[in-house]
Amino acid sequence: MIQTPSQTTTTGETRYDRHHLIRWWNQQRLTDASILVAGAGALGNEVLKNLSLLGVGRITIIDFDTVSISNLTRSVLFRESDIGLPKVEVARKRLLEINPEISVTAINGDLEFDLGVGEIQTHDLILADLDSVNARWLINQLAYRAGIPWINAGIGVSQGEVSFFDPNTEAACYECSISEKMWQRRNERYSCQGLKRELPQNTMPTTATIASTIAGIQVQQAVLYLHNYPGLLDSGEKIYLELTPWTTFKVAINRRDDCLAHDLTIKPTVKIKYDSNLTVKTILEQIEASGFTEVVLWLRNELIGTMQCLNPDCTDEEVVNRPITQYSESKLVCPKCGVERDFEKISYLSKQESNLDLTLQDLKLPDNEILHCETAQGNIAVQFLTIN
Numbered sequence: 001m002i003q004t005p006s007q008t009t010t011t012g013e014t015r016y017d018r019h020h021l022i023r024w025w026n027q028q029r030l031t032d033a034s035i036l037v038a039g040a041g042a043l044g045n046e047v048l049k050n051l052s053l054l055g056v057g058r059i060t061i062i063d064f065d066t067v068s069i070s071n072l073t074r075s076v077l078f079r080e081s082d083i084g085l086p087k088v089e090v091a092r093k094r095l096l097e098i099n100p101e102i103s104v105t106a107i108n109g110d111l112e113f114d115l116g117v118g119e120i121q122t123h124d125l126i127l128a129d130l131d132s133v134n135a136r137w138l139i140n141q142l143a144y145r146a147g148i149p150w151i152n153a154g155i156g157v158s159q160g161e162v163s164f165f166d167p168n169t170e171a172a173c174y175e176c177s178i179s180e181k182m183w184q185r186r187n188e189r190y191s192c193q194g195l196k197r198e199l200p201q202n203t204m205p206t207t208a209t210i211a212s213t214i215a216g217i218q219v220q221q222a223v224l225y226l227h228n229y230p231g232l233l234d235s236g237e238k239i240y241l242e243l244t245p246w247t248t249f250k251v252a253i254n255r256r257d258d259c260l261a262h263d264l265t266i267k268p269t270v271k272i273k274y275d276s277n278l279t280v281k282t283i284l285e286q287i288e289a290s291g292f293t294e295v296v297l298w299l300r301n302e303l304i305g306t307m308q309c310l311n312p313d314c315t316d317e318e319v320v321n322r323p324i325t326q327y328s329e330s331k332l333v334c335p336k337c338g339v340e341r342d343f344e345k346i347s348y349l350s351k352q353e354s355n356l357d358l359t360l361q362d363l364k365l366p367d368n369e370i371l372h373c374e375t376a377q378g379n380i381a382v383q384f385l386t387i388n
């Protein structure tokens with residue numbers, strides 16, 4: 001929480017004077033707010049710019065990409081001299097220039113591995129400015145695990161959409177809206193075992209005008225939500241907007257009865273001090289020491305254990321112990337004989353398994369992660385947290 005008073009000039013004018021003229025506005029609410037922005041592309045740039053201008057006190061940005069020349073037509077925060085630098089670092093620097101009164105954390109990383117559920121729970125809201133169904137599906141999973149509302153946005157050439165999902169309601173979530181066709185498109189990028197296919201990145205035609213229009217709607221929804229003021233959208237609703245020809249409509253997404261995302265929310269029961277060298281054996285012992293037995297700890301990201309060649313005459317065996325989605329499909333070909341290899345999938349950890357020496361580092365578990373855990377005493381959640 002930032003307590004620094006806003007700077008006042010000799011004329012008595014303050015940074016947020018125009019905001020104070022709005023009848024329902026609460027600048028302190030924005031100063032106290034914490035927003036996570038996933039994606040620092042065209043939409044993300046506009047969203048981040050808006051959040052810093054508005055004076056949102058704490059902003060976290062996550063993106064794994066670097067600035068490239070083709071970003072410069074739509075990214076207000078990037079310059080030619082930034083090419084090659086991590087987007088989140090450049091964005092952080094520019095946001096602090098726009099508004100030195102806010103705090104900005106940059107995570108140059110991946111949604112799957114570099115953002116713990118407990119860390120997400122330190123935010124009021126998530127704004128997702130991502131470019132694939134898979135990334136949106138991931139953020140939906142994370143938001144529902146954390147119990148934190150999120151606002152989705154997407155753009156095309158001259159059309160875009162914004163939708164709002166609050167895990168604390170019974171309304172539809174993003175996963176409810178994923179059609180068979182969208183799953184198919186998502187699955188094209190993964191093998192049936194979940195390994196990554198080496199396909200070129202999707203590049204979409206788009207411009208700055210639609211990015212700023214849609215980002216404006218997305219951030220306005222965030223402002224209204226933070227004020228508890230009637231929003232543009234209710235949970236489970238989507239606004240669709242087309243600039244050419246002008247079309248706009250709002251729809252309520254139908255909740256699917258078989259959607260599993262709604263039951264994910266977890267509140268930690270057991271806390272374990274985060275240390276990247278901590279082994280599975282120690283973790284299970286610590287959970288047991290808290291009074292639980294028959295502990296089964298479910299991973300958020302499944303691992304490949306040992307890979308074995310399917311050729312009976314080949315001796316190839318490789319201990320991988322890495323998350324499946326970090327491994328490319330091409331690795332399924334045996335380097336010795338060229339025949340296909342198979343692997344054991346590690347989805348959970350228990351004393352009955354042979355992977356007790358794996359560490360948090362091997363599991364690619366970020367700090368402040370929370371995992372589901374089954375025990376003889378019922379389901380609990382375990383939080384891994386560095387205590388300062």
Ligand SMILES: [Zn+2]
Binds near residue numbers: 177261
């Ligand atoms: Zn759902």
Ligand SMILES: [Zn+2]
Binds near residue numbers: 315334335338
């Ligand atoms: Zn082989």
